[in-house]
Amino acid sequence: MTETYRVALAGNPNTGKSTLFNALTGLKQHTGNWAGKTVTLAEGTLTHKGINYQLIDLPGTYSIFSNSRDEEVARNYIVFEKPDVTLVVVDATSLERNLNLALQILEMTRNVIICINLIDEAEKRGISINERLLTRRLGVPVIKISARNKTGFPLLLDTIERLAEGKLVCEPARITYDKDIEIKIASLEPFVAEMVEDRISSRWVALRLLDGDESLLDELKSRLKVKEGSA
Template identity: 65%
Template sequence: MSNNHNQYTIALAGNPNTGKSTLFNLLTGLRQHTGNWTGKTVAHAEGFFDYKGQSYQITDLPGTYSLYSNSADEEVARDFIIFAKPDVTLVVLDATALERNLNLALQVLEMTSQVIVCVNLMDEAKKKGIQIDIHKLSQKLGVPVVPISARNEEGIDQLLDTIDQMVRGDIQTNPLQISYNRTIEEKIEKLVPFVKQVIGDHYPARWIALRLLDGDMSLLQSLQKEPRQFLKEVPHYACNCSTKSI
């Protein structure tokens, strides 16, 4: 979560080529820098913006198709959402490939309730005759869904207002919980109490139980380490800051 009440943290997640970095650049302008995660050859960008008297620090996570730690990129994105506990996680989806992109969104919803889904490239979807019922999608997912076109700067005001409402506590989410087959659900039910005994309520017990059932050894290793290490960075190799505010 944010280090103080004056600055909130945002994670920006999404599949590759969804326009995630375009949105990041639009929000932060020149107030951004880049570096590598500690001990990882995985680059990341971090930026800042202000809105309605609030300051935000936003981290552009590596573009991934899942968060199952099959690669360094996936592990970094997963660990940031779990251990850094961002105040808001923005999941950017490609409006022209919604079904494929929703896989990542559903995984994020299992990890945190503080989620806003951004359906980007709405202009491209319109050209292809694709219609998306944003309201119904929001009802199904249980979190706010905002249609945007980052490169055309469309829908950004609505997105910023939604972020503002979420950090102020004016939005209550009810994330969709995926139901697995009976065998898996029974195993989850048995494992969750043991997980809570070890980690308490600090991390999502159901999600961790799922990852343990899947044999995710890298998560076990991450849990055994000092969580704050995932927030540390190596010295930045680029920095270009200004006082620009949204």
């Protein structure tokens, strides 16, 4: 049986994320509600070089801090469902603002591709983006695309394939916080690592717990309890 890889699309609202999803999946998609949530889920399929992919269009969010139901859904999918690849779609004309979400996701998962969308609009405005420099700085592939015109799609699809199949290994840049926060992370992380093992980034969980993310704590308790009960 041919393996199907899962690819999640994340991004701020109005970055063209759903346009990219539609362009990649065409008519091979359907919508429904997330289990137990009043949040619409769009899923679609894509075949590239004989490999099948299931694409999940996550709700558009400005952060993954569980301040809203949409943010919780997007966060939980990336952290707990562990897609093989997460595409973070950013707007080339508002790159600085959009990269905030990208940096948050890089703390959660390694297999990330940054898609700089609307590159045609950026060029019209005289905006030049050095994707190779960003790739080196962020430690993950950064690809310029135009979802409307399907510009950059061959490179994007080949990069998804390489990342999903383990031919490409990402080393996301780690954000270093001030000394006091780093000391607290270092003291908390061993306890978190013992609890979550290697299923989730213990550093990211420690950060969220230090920030008082009760929603994540409840989710961890619920999901770890399920795993223990099924063992």
